[in-house]
Amino acid sequence: MTKEYDHKKVEQKWRREWEKHQIYKTTDPASLQALQDKTKPKCFVLDMFPFPSGDGLHVGHPKGYIASDIYSRFKKMSGYNILHPMGWDAFGLPAEQYAIKNKIHPRIAVEKNITHFKSQLSNIGFNYDWDREINTTDPEYYKWTQWIFLKLLEKGLAYESFEPVNWCPSCQTGLANEDLDGTKCERCGTEVEKRPMRQWVLKITDYADRLIADLDSLDWPEHVKEAQKNWIGRSEGALIKFEIRNAIRQPADETNSKNKTQKTKHELEVFTTRPDTLFGATYCVVAPEHTLVDKWKDSISNWDEILKYREEMKTKTEIERTAEGKEKTGVRLDGVKAINPVNQEELPIFIADYVLAHYGTGAIMAVPAHDTRDYEFAKKFGLPIVEVIKGGDITKEAYTGDGELINSGKYSGMPVDEAKKAVTEFAGGKLKTTYKLRDWVFSRQRYWGEPIPVIHCEKCGIVPVPEKDLPVKLPEVDSYEPTGTGESPLANIHDWVNVKCPKCGGGAKRETNTMPNWAGSSWYYLRYIDPLNQNVLVDKEKEKYWSSVDVYVGGDHATRHLIYARFWHKFLFDMGAVNYSEPFSRLEFLGNILAEDGRKMSKRWGNVINPDDIVETYGADTLRVYEMFMGPFEQTSAWSTESIIGPRRFLERVWKLESKVHKVTDETKGKLETLYNQTIKKVGEDIEAFKFNTVISKMMILLNEMEKEESISREMFEGYLKLLAPFAPHMTDELWHDLGNDSFIYNEPWPIYDSAKIVNDIMTIAVQVNGKLRATFEISAEAEEAEVKTQALANEVVVKYLEEKAPKKVIYVKNKLISIVI
Ligand code: ANZ
Ligand code: ZN
Numbered sequence: 001m002t003k004e005y006d007h008k009k010v011e012q013k014w015r016r017e018w019e020k021h022q023i024y025k026t027t028d029p030a031s032l033q034a035l036q037d038k039t040k041p042k043c044f045v046l047d048m049f050p051f052p053s054g055d056g057l058h059v060g061h062p063k064g065y066i067a068s069d070i071y072s073r074f075k076k077m078s079g080y081n082i083l084h085p086m087g088w089d090a091f092g093l094p095a096e097q098y099a100i101k102n103k104i105h106p107r108i109a110v111e112k113n114i115t116h117f118k119s120q121l122s123n124i125g126f127n128y129d130w131d132r133e134i135n136t137t138d139p140e141y142y143k144w145t146q147w148i149f150l151k152l153l154e155k156g157l158a159y160e161s162f163e164p165v166n167w168c169p170s171c172q173t174g175l176a177n178e179d180l181d182g183t184k185c186e187r188c189g190t191e192v193e194k195r196p197m198r199q200w201v202l203k204i205t206d207y208a209d210r211l212i213a214d215l216d217s218l219d220w221p222e223h224v225k226e227a228q229k230n231w232i233g234r235s236e237g238a239l240i241k242f243e244i245r246n247a248i249r250q251p252a253d254e255t256n257s258k259n260k261t262q263k264t265k266h267e268l269e270v271f272t273t274r275p276d277t278l279f280g281a282t283y284c285v286v287a288p289e290h291t292l293v294d295k296w297k298d299s300i301s302n303w304d305e306i307l308k309y310r311e312e313m314k315t316k317t318e319i320e321r322t323a324e325g326k327e328k329t330g331v332r333l334d335g336v337k338a339i340n341p342v343n344q345e346e347l348p349i350f351i352a353d354y355v356l357a358h359y360g361t362g363a364i365m366a367v368p369a370h371d372t373r374d375y376e377f378a379k380k381f382g383l384p385i386v387e388v389i390k391g392g393d394i395t396k397e398a399y400t401g402d403g404e405l406i407n408s409g410k411y412s413g414m415p416v417d418e419a420k421k422a423v424t425e426f427a428g429g430k431l432k433t434t435y436k437l438r439d440w441v442f443s444r445q446r447y448w449g450e451p452i453p454v455i456h457c458e459k460c461g462i463v464p465v466p467e468k469d470l471p472v473k474l475p476e477v478d479s480y481e482p483t484g485t486g487e488s489p490l491a492n493i494h495d496w497v498n499v500k501c502p503k504c505g506g507g508a509k510r511e512t513n514t515m516p517n518w519a520g521s522s523w524y525y526l527r528y529i530d531p532l533n534q535n536v537l538v539d540k541e542k543e544k545y546w547s548s549v550d551v552y553v554g555g556d557h558a559t560r561h562l563i564y565a566r567f568w569h570k571f572l573f574d575m576g577a578v579n580y581s582e583p584f585s586r587l588e589f590l591g592n593i594l595a596e597d598g599r600k601m602s603k604r605w606g607n608v609i610n611p612d613d614i615v616e617t618y619g620a621d622t623l624r625v626y627e628m629f630m631g632p633f634e635q636t637s638a639w640s641t642e643s644i645i646g647p648r649r650f651l652e653r654v655w656k657l658e659s660k661v662h663k664v665t666d667e668t669k670g671k672l673e674t675l676y677n678q679t680i681k682k683v684g685e686d687i688e689a690f691k692f693n694t695v696i697s698k699m700m701i702l703l704n705e706m707e708k709e710e711s712i713s714r715e716m717f718e719g720y721l722k723l724l725a726p727f728a729p730h731m732t733d734e735l736w737h738d739l740g741n742d743s744f745i746y747n748e749p750w751p752i753y754d755s756a757k758i759v760n761d762i763m764t765i766a767v768q769v770n771g772k773l774r775a776t777f778e779i780s781a782e783a784e785e786a787e788v789k790t791q792a793l794a795n796e797v798v799v800k801y802l803e804e805k806a807p808k809k810v811i812y813v814k815n816k817l818i819s820i821v822i
Contacts, residue, residue, distance in 0.1 A: 057120045084128060167193045279411070280368075299335045341427040405419050446488060447490065491512040650700060699723065763778070
């Protein structure tokens with residue numbers, strides 16, 4: 001029998017069957033007990049849930065979903081109890097902007113977009129359990145987002161602040177540091193301004209140390225861990241005070257101090273990570289916008305120049321300001337001096353834009369001999385460069401390395417590490433750890449977000465909305481466009497805003513700011529575990545069973561969502577709401593799929609490919625295999641509709657292979673046995689390691705060999721289908737049933753390899769030196785080129801010929817020969 005491979009018929013049929021038999025329903029631990037299957041290990045596989053945009057999915061989006069689908073199917077067949085859910089991250093500016101543009105209510109737009117997304121996803125044949133679908137904009141969901149906020153407030157981790165905040169003039173809202181791309185709004189690319197306004201802030205900095213320390217326990221890509229460490233930016237250093245000479249005391253100082261005879265000292269406190277270099281400080285720099293400078297105004301003789309410089313500086317971005325190698329600028333403050341506490345030397349003070357106001361103390365001691373930016377500045381302004389650490393050549397460049405102190409009085413000869421503490425103490429300073437991480441600016445002046453559940457009462461101040469009154473629902477409005485005044489559009493809805501104070505019963509007003517779009521995504525994975533629970537955010541027993549997420553698949557968000565979620569999770573852990581202190585044990589970070597033209601796939605470039613079209617023409621199974629075969633999972637690769645024909649032909653060949661089943665002889669069975677068992681082993685290992693492209697290669701190799709045979713055994717073909725099932729679930733179920741099975745392949749056990757049959761897995765490699773055979777050695781047949789070469793060069797005979805010289809050339813003839821030229 002060779003029927004045509006009609007992917008449309010096959011795929012629709014099996015999706016209907018799966019649906020009909022509800023084969024993707026999750027089994028909760030309680031039901032497991034009923035089934036007396038308590039020992040079944042669990043596996044929670046999570047996708048970064050999408051924002052349901054109006055544009056729908058393009059072929060890049062499903063890459064991660066396909067991978068997690070394959071992985072969870074593999075784990076299911078390997079005997080695990082699976083949780084693989086999906087939901088919608090639907091609050092936030094993009095939804096609101098889409099709605100404004102298309103003149104529909106964001107709620108309606110979101111509903112419509114979700115329907116579209118869901119149909120696109122279902123075309124691809126995922127094993128999601130849709131009974132657990134969540135939507136961050138559903139009041140039953142955001143009730144718990146608000147509840148977490150109340151708990152943060154209760155514990156003093158949410159507070160009001162009046163610090164100047166990043167303001168995007170185009171999006172018309174305040175933003176967190178994490179929402180910036182350098183100094184631009186990450187969403188719209190507009191340069192942000194600093195704007196003083198009232199805002200809600202979460203004290204994520206309280207968790208900074210734990211957020212760094214616990215990274216060690218996570219199976220995450222190093223680059224993501226690094227990115228988080230850098231974002232948190234812990235530096236161990238010291239605060240050191242420099243007395244300011246000649247600063248005229250302001251009248252304000254007098255009135256402030258009750259005792260008029262007590263003199264207020266003018267001091268400049270700097271933050272340094274290198275207190276050991278204090279003897280090499282030759283000037284100080286204060287951030288141009290630092291308020292200290294204003295205090296010294298009357299002592300500064302070139303004030304006009306200062307004002308002019310401040311004006312110029314405003315046009316520059318922070319990145320521009322601090323870049324190494326950038327032409328340094330600055331202005332000396334004429335009239336004031338700083339005194340170096342270790343040797344009483346008078347140092348000039350500058351303002352310069354390479355020092356930032358919001359890091360450390362906003363002021364530095366400059367050590368040009370050992371800091372690159374100070375070196376550039378000193379060269380330009382002709383300032384002295386005093387070497388205090390031995391090891392470099394400071395006539396050429398700053399020496400930033402370790403070494404022994406020199407020119408440092410009684411500390412000369414001391415190593416850097418020891419000197420840090422000693423010099424700090426001598427200077428009367430104190431050791432201090434600083435962080436780049438800032439508290440999380442958590443309020444947005446926009447409509448489409450969770451209302452912050454707080455009431456402002458003139459008498460009682462800030463009053464949390466009582467838990468029983470949650471959720472605070474987002475009211476219907478006529479216009480959800482931003483007011484532009486820095487107030488949320490909610491402020492205009494008087495019926496909603498004016499409430500009774502829950503404490504005193506008097507007139508009060510609701511908070512009108514909403515939460516950022518990162519709020520709902522900071523805990524959503526927990527809700528999948530228990531999506532309908534009315535009493536708690538998640539049942540703790542269920543959570544104990546399913547948490548932590550075993551594999552989290554997604555890209556982007558290395559420093560935003562993935563830091564925020566870890567912070568909230570740790571908070572929930574501390575208050576006893578969850579069982580483990582980290583949410584995601586393992587992270588698989590994916591490389592994006594670019595368009596055929598190598599650009600990002602975007603409506604703007606007109607290069608978007610809709611997965612619906614690919615599914616229609618080639619089939620979902622082909623799309624799945626193709627996206628996994630494009631290259632290593634973590635690598636970015638460009639889409640090519642032309643290349644999809646390869647995976648399609650591969651599946652067609654598997655389809656045809658069925659006609660060879662049944663007529664098997666023992667002899668052919670024996671022939672393929674080794675390769676077959678090796679393939680089972682390799683496929684399992686590679687899926688576990690997210691190396692999906694090499695899985696397909698192995699499957700192709702085995703297919704080639706099977707095709708060469710007259711006939712293949714049913715057993716082997718069925719095993720082959722099982723290995724392929726996670727990648728091509730529709731087609732394999734069709735063939736599986738065609739062979740007379742009536743189960744679903746999804747419910748079948750994963751094939752087990754026979755290790756006894758894999759052993760003949762060794763190859764013998766001959767080694768030639770300058771064309772003459774000198775040695776042979778054995779190595780695993782699976783050894784990669786680099787391994788074979790390394791072993792050849794380590795061979796003792798070869799070592800003798802090499803005489804400790806590097807070979808000119810090493811050539812590998814695959815599986816046979818290494819030829820060395822010396
Ligand atoms: C003296 C010194 C000597 C420094 C030396 C470095 C090397 P990280 O590691 O990023 O924390 N610094 C301090 N506050 C600053 C600010 N607001 N803007 C710009 N630079 C600032 O860097 C800390 C170092 O960056 C500090 O240590 C300070 O320069 C500078 F051989 O102090 B150092
Ligand atoms: Zn913006």
